[in-house]
Amino acid sequence: MSVLRDNGAMTRPAHPEPTTATVKQLFAHAFRCAEPNCTRPLYRQDDATGELILNSRIAHIHARRSGGPRWIQMTTDANRAPDNLLLLCIEHSYEIDERAGSYPADLLREWKAAQIAEYEQLARNWPLSDVDAGRVLEASAQARTQQHADAVVALVRAVRRLTLETRRARSGPAAHAAAWRALIEQTHRSMPMWDDEGERIYVEPSRNETNQCKAALLKALGTARTSLDPTADAVKVELAAVQASRPSTRPWTDWVSTAVDDALTASGTWPGLPALEDNTGLEDTLRELERACDALTAAWRGESSSPPPTRTEATPSLPEPDPLQAHRALLDLARPYSRVRHKPYEPELRAQLADAAGSAAGIPPVLSALGVGLSTTCSLAAAVAANATDEQLADLAMHDAARGPLSAAVQLLAETARTAGNRGRDIARTQAEAALVDLWESIDFADSECFNSVDANGASVLHHGARISSPDLARQRLEAALASSPELLLPMVSYCAEWVEKVNSDDWRPVGMARRYRELPAWFPTAAVVAAAHQIDLSDIKVDSLAKPTLTTPNHCSRRYCG
Ligand SMILES: [Zn+2]
Numbered sequence: 164m165s166v167l168r169d170n171g172a173m174t175r176p177a178h179p180e181p182t183t184a185t186v187k188q189l190f191a192h193a194f195r196c197a198e199p200n201c202t203r204p205l206y207r208q209d210d211a212t213g214e215l216i217l218n219s220r221i222a223h224i225h226a227r228r229s230g231g232p233r234w235i236q237m238t239t240d241a242n243r244a245p246d247n248l249l250l251l252c253i254e255h256s257y258e259i260d261e262r263a264g265s266y267p268a269d270l271l272r273e274w275k276a277a278q279i280a281e282y283e284q285l286a287r288n289w290p291l292s293d294v295d296a297g298r299v300l301e302a303s304a305q306a307r308t309q310q311h312a313d314a315v316v317a318l319v320r321a322v323r324r325l326t327l328e329t330r331r332a333r334s335g336p337a338a339h340a341a342a343w344r345a346l347i348e349q350t351h352r353s354m355p356m357w358d359d360e361g362e363r364i365y366v367e368p369s370r371n372e373t374n375q376c377k378a379a380l381l382k383a384l385g386t387a388r389t390s391l392d393p394t395a396d397a398v399k400v401e402l403a404a405v406q407a408s409r410p411s412t413r414p415w416t417d418w419v420s421t422a423v424d425d426a427l428t429a430s431g432t433w434p435g436l437p438a439l440e441d442n443t444g445l446e447d448t449l450r451e452l453e454r455a456c457d458a459l460t461a462a463w464r465g466e467s468s469s470p471p472p473t474r475t476e477a478t479p480s481l482p483e484p485d486p487l488q489a490h491r492a493l494l495d496l497a498r499p500y501s502r503v504r505h506k507p508y509e510p511e512l513r514a515q516l517a518d519a520a521g522s523a524a525g526i527p528p529v530l531s532a533l534g535v536g537l538s539t540t541c542s543l544a545a546a547v548a549a550n551a552t553d554e555q556l557a558d559l560a561m562h563d564a565a566r567g568p569l570s571a572a573v574q575l576l577a578e579t580a581r582t583a584g585n586r587g588r589d590i591a592r593t594q595a596e597a598a599l600v601d602l603w604e605s606i607d608f609a610d611s612e613c614f615n616s617v618d619a620n621g622a623s624v625l626h627h628g629a630r631i632s633s634p635d636l637a638r639q640r641l642e643a644a645l646a647s648s649p650e651l652l653l654p655m656v657s658y659c660a661e662w663v664e665k666v667n668s669d670d671w672r673p674v675g676m677a678r679r680y681r682e683l684p685a686w687f688p689t690a691a692v693v694a695a696a697h698q699i700d701l702s703d704i705k706v707d708s709l710a711k712p713t714l715t716t717p718n719h720c721s722r723r724y725c726g
Contacts, residue, residue, distance in 0.1 A: 177228035178242040180304060181221065183296035185245055189221065190289040190299070192282050196252035197274040203252035205289050220256035221303040222249045224271045232263035233271075249275050256303075261411045314408050315463050318401035318419075322456045325394045325423065326449045329430050332387035336433060337441055339383045343376035344440075367531075380433060388431030398423050405463065415459035418471035422452035487535055493519055494535060497543035504586070508551040516544035517563060520571040527619040529664040529676050537620045541574040545582035556583070556591045560598040569613065570620035572602060573627050596631070603628045608644035614654035621658035625686050634685035642691040649695040656680075659687060 181189075196203045196219065205219040224247050226234040241247060249271055251259065259266040282288055291299070350368045367373070399420065406416045426448040434442040458469045493515055500506050523540040526532050533539060548559060556579065563575040580595035606613060606628075614621065629637040641659075644651060660678030683689060 177231075178239045180227075180300050181243040181245075181248060183293050183300065185243065185248065186221065186296035186299050187291050187293075188245055189248055189250055190291045190296075192288060193250045193278050194282055194285060194287040194289070195278075196255055197249050197271075197278040198251060198255040198258075199274060199277060201252055201255055203254075205250055205252075217299060217302055219250050219252050219299075221299060222251050222256045222259060222271075223247060224249055224268050224275070226260075232260045233266075233268045235268075246275075250278065257408065258410070261409060314401065314404040315460055318398070318405050319456060319460060321394070321398040321401045322419070322423075322452060325391065325398050325426070326452060328391055328394050329426055329445070329449060332390050332430060333441070333445060335383040335387050336380055339376070339380040340433060340439075340441065343380060346372060346376060384431045384433060388427060391427060391430055395423055395427055405459070409463060412459060412462050414471045415455065415462045418455040419452065419459055422448065422455040426452050490519055490522065490540075491535060494540065494543055497547050500546040500549065501543055504549070506547075506550065508549070508555065509547050510551075510555075513544055513547045513551075513559070516540060516547060517559075517566065517571075517575060520544060520575055521566060521568065524568045524571045524574075524618045524620050527662040527676050528623070529662050531664060537570060537574050537623070538578075541571070541578040542582070544575060545578040548579070549582050549586060553588070553590045553594065557594050560595050564598050564602045568615040568618035569606065570618050570624050573599065573624045574620070576602065577627050599627065600631055603631060606640075608640050608655075609648050609651070611648075611651060611654060614651065614658040616654065616657070618658065619662070622661055622684075625659055626684070629684070629686040637686035638688050641686070641688040645688060645691040645695045649698045652692060652695040656692060 190205060194204060195201065196205070203218055205217075206215045207218040208214070209216055223231075223242070224233060225237060225242065226232045227242060228234070237247075259271065346368050350366055353366070368376075402416045402420055405412060426445070429445040429448040432444065434440070434444060454469075455471070458471070461469075497512060497516055500509075520537060520540045523535065523537040526536045528536050528538065548556065551559070560576060560579060563579070564572055566572040566575065576595050576599040580592050580599065583589075583591035583595060606624075625637055625641075628640075641655065645655065657678060660680060662676050663679040664676045
């Protein structure tokens with residue numbers, strides 16, 4: 164009893180190899196591969212030297228080893244007899260064993276019969292010496308193991324090189340991120356400030372400094388990512404070799420390939436901008452790559468191997484996209500109109516800004532958001548239209564008054580009036596003011612639609628209303644609405660709140676913002692709110708939700724706006 168040198172069966176007993184006499188007999192009755200459509204001869208001629216090179220292997224119809232392809236119990240003599248053996252080109256000799264289910268013994272016996280029939284018809288064969296026959300046996304038993312081993316060893320080596328290089332390449336982006344954090348910390352220390360509630364607030368680095376840090380980090384990430392391409396390509400080449408030599412490893416080679424792609428993506432990614440500390444995202448992808456490679460080599464050895472994971476679509480550790488990127492870009496386009504007075508009216512840009520005001524209404528008016536908030540957006544919209552004719556401005560005012568949410572309409576009209584006033588255009592200013600008054604008077608505060616929960620700038624509506632009528636009149640309208648519809652209490656209280664930004668007292672990061680109910684404005688219907696609170700059942704409402712309602716657009720809460 165001999166021990167197989169073939170894959171995965173080192174300890175499994177096997178029948179002995181065929182004899183050299185059997186090998187000679189096989190080659191004396193065949194010319195080309197037995198696979199019916201394959202034209203490869205059993206030996207091929209080297210183009211350069213003219214030397215004949217073995218181009219085939221002896222395959223077993225019923226395997227030599229227990230549990231192998233098409234294995235059945237049979238005597239040793241029958242197992243190593245010509246009837247159980249088939250000559251195939253190298254590729255097909257692997258194919259019939261790798262996908263044994265597609266190549267049943269009866270099919271292979273048909274191939275064998277056809278191969279012999281062809282020999283009898285063509286009378287072309289390969290008369291071998293004993294030495295030749297010995298080489299055929301050696302090649303058939305060992306070449307497969309050797310080829311596969313070469314491929315899989317090279318793969319393991321390439322994967323190892325890729326993980327080392329990926330870790331090393333991280334130092335570039337890490338250094339730039341650290342420099343960015345140092346700049347932020349230094350700026351924070353330089354100017355200690357507190358808000359009117361005694362909470363610490365922090366000055367951020369200038370946009371220019373921030374942009375430089377950001378550009379340097381992104382560039383370093385790009386460099387790190389690109390530097391890994393040659394090594395990643397080498398892994399892909401070795402994967403192809405493993406898969407070609409053993410097609411049954413396909414699920415595991417796919418796993419490794421995906422893991423390589425994920426590691427490359429992670430190598431060009433930072434956990435967040437501005438520069439946070441690195442997280443485990445990249446290291447996770449490298450561990451996954453090593454796990455996939457281990458599983459592949461185990462599968463190749465024939466050991467029971469962990470199956471490839473089902474791919475989930477969750478992409479690891481991509482940076483949070485800036486939800487305001489397009490908005491910022493639009494405002495940047497418009498800023499020149501606020502700096503100089505000669506630029507002509509741009510209807511297209513004005514229309515985009517007025518649309519953007521609708522979204523900006525959801526941004527709470529806190530310090531860090533001033534540059535992108537509703538007031539800035541509307542002021543830039545007014546600047547872009549500052550040189551429009553009175554007729555054009557009247558038309559804009561009519562459309563603006565119909566916009567939603569309410570705070571966007573009010574703020575657009577108010578800014579148009581203010582800008583016209585600044586430029587001495589009394590007709591245009593009066594038009595816009597009149598449109599604003601009409602809008603204010605048309606508001607039905609008893610309609611719940613009024614207190615749109617995505618509108619974070621409700622207080623500005625009331626401030627403007629109080630300005631153009633009076634704080635008392637504004638308050639009376641809210642009181643009347645509450646008296647007739649006490650259920651409006653919570654939406655109204657939320658809507659009318661001022662905002663305050665909070666930062667973590669231990670580190671510099673803004674942790675969010677909250678509505679504030681101190682120093683209530685004169686138009687706030689305090690007495691009616693208290694009365695309505697007694698009328699409706701507040702028992703199922705958490706005190707928290709009154710004191711600190713959460714914003715319905717959470718992205719706006721957690722992000723910083725300053726750059
Ligand atoms: Zn073939």
